[in-house]
Amino acid sequence: MTKRIDRRVMLRALIVLVIAVAAFIALGASGSPAIASTTDTVVAHSAALSNEAPSALTQDTTTVHATADTESSGVGDNRYVQQFINGIVFGLLLALASVGLSLIYGTTGLSNFAHGEQVSLGALLTFFFASKQEVSLPFLPVEFSIGWPLLPSALAAIAISAGTGWLQDRYLWSPLRRRRVSIVQQMIVSIGLSLAMLNFIQWWFGAERKRLTTSIDTRLDLGLFSIGQTTIWSVLIALVCLGGVGYFLLKTRTGRATRAVSDNPALASASGIRVEKVVRLVWIMATGLAAVGGILLALYDNAAAFDVGARLLLLMFAAVTLGGLGQAFGALVGSLVIGVAVEMSTLWIGTDLKYAVALAILILVLLVRPQGILGRAERVG
Amino acid sequence: MTDAPVIVDADDLYAGYLPGIDILNGCSMRVQEGELIGIIGPNGAGKSTFLKALFGLVPIRSGSVTLGDEDITNMRADELVKRGIGFVPQTNNVFPSLTVLENLEMGTYQRPKAFKAQWERIGELFPKLVDRRDQRAGSLSGGERQMVAMARALMMDPKVLLLDEPSAGLSPDRQDETFVRTREINRTGVTVIMVEQNARRCLQICDRGYVLDQGTTAYTASGQELLKDPKVIELYLGTLGA
Known part of the structure; x- marks a missing residue:
């Protein structure tokens, strides 16, 4: 029965997706001169994100001097399809961060405002390990160059980021929970932590945008749209990670225990589940996933700044709320909707307003379906 | 009282949810196997609070279990489960997003084999649950949820089962069924400590009763x-059908 219910929901989402794709293709086929004047929308996301790039430019090859440009050469034949694909890509990468945020909310009830900084940390730690220019550690006067290849750099960044999740839960969140500090107070602590981390990251890495790789991405023209090879790899990695999370939650005993803790921590404890252990694992997973998201977004976006996560935080919250609070799969669906809405909106309105569109959609969906897209209304009595 | 050994001994418990405010004020109970x-x-x-204090969900400030x-005393709930105590809360007693089967699997989390x-x-014991094994627990009726909750607690083969108002919110038929099941479970050798609002029905099936006040x-x-x-009778049962 449950499987049937789940399938029904998934089928509904699939139908909406198929109709949307068909509509976009049909619209595209009929042509739309109205959008001809639109500036390079393929890199709209990149451009918007890089608007805040500081003017202090350096000669460093891994520091971005201007708007991302490597993707601008490849625009597909159909802008609707192109933007839709861009939206799916952005949504998938956003989902990596949102799923972790949702898992933390589900298991602890905490809306973690410092999650955005975990995204930035993942990207910038990768820069730290991969950069051939001189870098330094906080509080140490010594400068050195590491220059590892991208993959080991990313893996090291993910491991360290996951470690920060362990540290945070071990020395901050777990003691606060033990002392029965209210969830609102914990949320305020997370806002403080977010600001502290944001300033720390800026102080450590500087304000300019950093490129994780200097290689130029080659684009594949697939007819209706084009896509960069790095982006394809990013999407594949995101799919593997999200698939892994799904498998963990549905098919493993610890994953089911995580869902149980998410449903009812007191009952989970009464069932013999070590709730604190599960929550610690969730923190490690969430911060690790945020790092993966940060790295892939930085590759997609050509660079990352210290505040990339902070600027995405509201979208992550929107995705989590839209999908259904505390529902990991909801966060994925919510992210995809947000990603597509953000990218598609740039076809009709200015890029400055695209995040507002995402939040407008959030409000509309919640008015119609208060529990979110995949949230379930529980039977009473 | 028989000469069976004492399995649970709660002695002079003081406990409460908030610092400085005790709900239990010197509550004691000796339960035989x-x-x-x-x-x-x-x-x-303080009936439910007493049960929660036994199960480590409410901090005990003084006294011992x-x-x-x-x-x-004050042992973590998951440790108590390991030692053979099962607990069925009054409300929120299933994992709504998990299927019936997954709910019961959580009952054996510490002994998956x-x-x-x-x-x-x-x-x-609960044949109806077999038919509903793949149904999400959140979509079950109150009576069915109660069944899942009891079954989950029994999955670890507990020595002692704590039931917090198992008949609350159920129709009279379902209430009867719940009391019959509780007695059946007890007959399999499980010690049961049950808090109940339906005092008459509870006293009819229990070996011993405790009346808590303040x-x-x-x-x-x-x-x-x-x-x-x-x-x-005057205070808790009324006069009808005494």
């Missing part, structure tokens, strides 16, 4: 004796 104990009392007497010879055998055993044990006697006690 294999007994079915009913706890009744007015609203706010022993399980057999072991001091289990025992799941298959336990599932077969529980299936005989966080302390007011009376204790066999269920049948309490059913005939004029003061208990």
Whole structure:
């Protein structure tokens, strides 16, 4: 029965997706001169994100001097399809961060405002390990160059980021929970932590945008749209990670225990589940996933700044709320909707307003379906 | 009281949810192996708090709880499950997003290898659950959820089962079914400590009853004796059908 219910929901989402794709293709086929004047929308996301790039430019090859440009050469034949694909890509990468945020909310009830900084940390730690220019550690006067290849750099960044999740839960969140500090107070602590981390990251890495790789991405023209090879790899990695999370939650005993803790921590404890252990694992997973998201977004976006996560935080919250609070799969669906809405909106309105569109959609969906897209209304009595 | 060994001994408990505010004020209880104990009392007497304190969900500020010879005062709930205590809360007693089967699997979380055998055993006790194994627990009726909750607690083969108002919110038919099941479970050798609002029905099936008032044990006697006690009748049972 449950499987049937789940399938029904998934089928509904699939139908909406198929109709949307068909509509976009049909619209595209009929042509739309109205959008001809639109500036390079393929890199709209990149451009918007890089608007805040500081003017202090350096000669460093891994520091971005201007708007991302490597993707601008490849625009597909159909802008609707192109933007839709861009939206799916952005949504998938956003989902990596949102799923972790949702898992933390589900298991602890905490809306973690410092999650955005975990995204930035993942990207910038990768820069730290991969950069051939001189870098330094906080509080140490010594400068050195590491220059590892991208993959080991990313893996090291993910491991360290996951470690920060362990540290945070071990020395901050777990003691606060033990002392029965209210969830609102914990949320305020997370806002403080977010600001502290944001300033720390800026102080450590500087304000300019950093490129994780200097290689130029080659684009594949697939007819209706084009896509960069790095982006394809990013999407594949995101799919593997999200698939892994799904498998963990549905098919493993610890994953089911995580869902149980998410449903009812007191009952989970009464069932013999070590709730604190599960929550610690969730923190490690969430911060690790945020790092993966940060790295892939930085590759997609050509660079990352210290505040990339902070600027995405509201979208992550929107995705989590839209999908259904505390529902990991909801966060994925919510992210995809947000990603597509953000990218598609740039076809009709200015890029400055695209995040507002995402939040407008959030409000509309919640008015119609208060529990979110995949949230379930529980039977009473 | 028989000469069976004491399995749970709660001695002079003071406990409460908020610092400085005690709900239990010197509550004591001795439970022998294999007994079915009913706890009744007015609203706010501390019945559910007592059960939660036994199960480590409410901090005990003074007094002690022993399980057999072991001091289990303020022990973590998952440790208590390991030692053979099961707990069925009054509300929110299932994992709504998990299927019935997954709910029961959580009952054997500490002994996953025992799941298959336990599932077969529980299936005989609650055949309806076998039919609904793949249904999401959040979509079940109140009675069915209660069944899942009891079954989940029994999956670990507990020595002691704590039931917090198992008949609350159920139709009269379902209430009867729940009491019959509780007695059946007790007959398999499980010691049951049950808090109930339906005092008459509870006392009818239990071996001994405790009457709690203002966080302390007011009376204790066999269920049948309490059913005939004029003061208990006046305060908790009413006069009809006494």
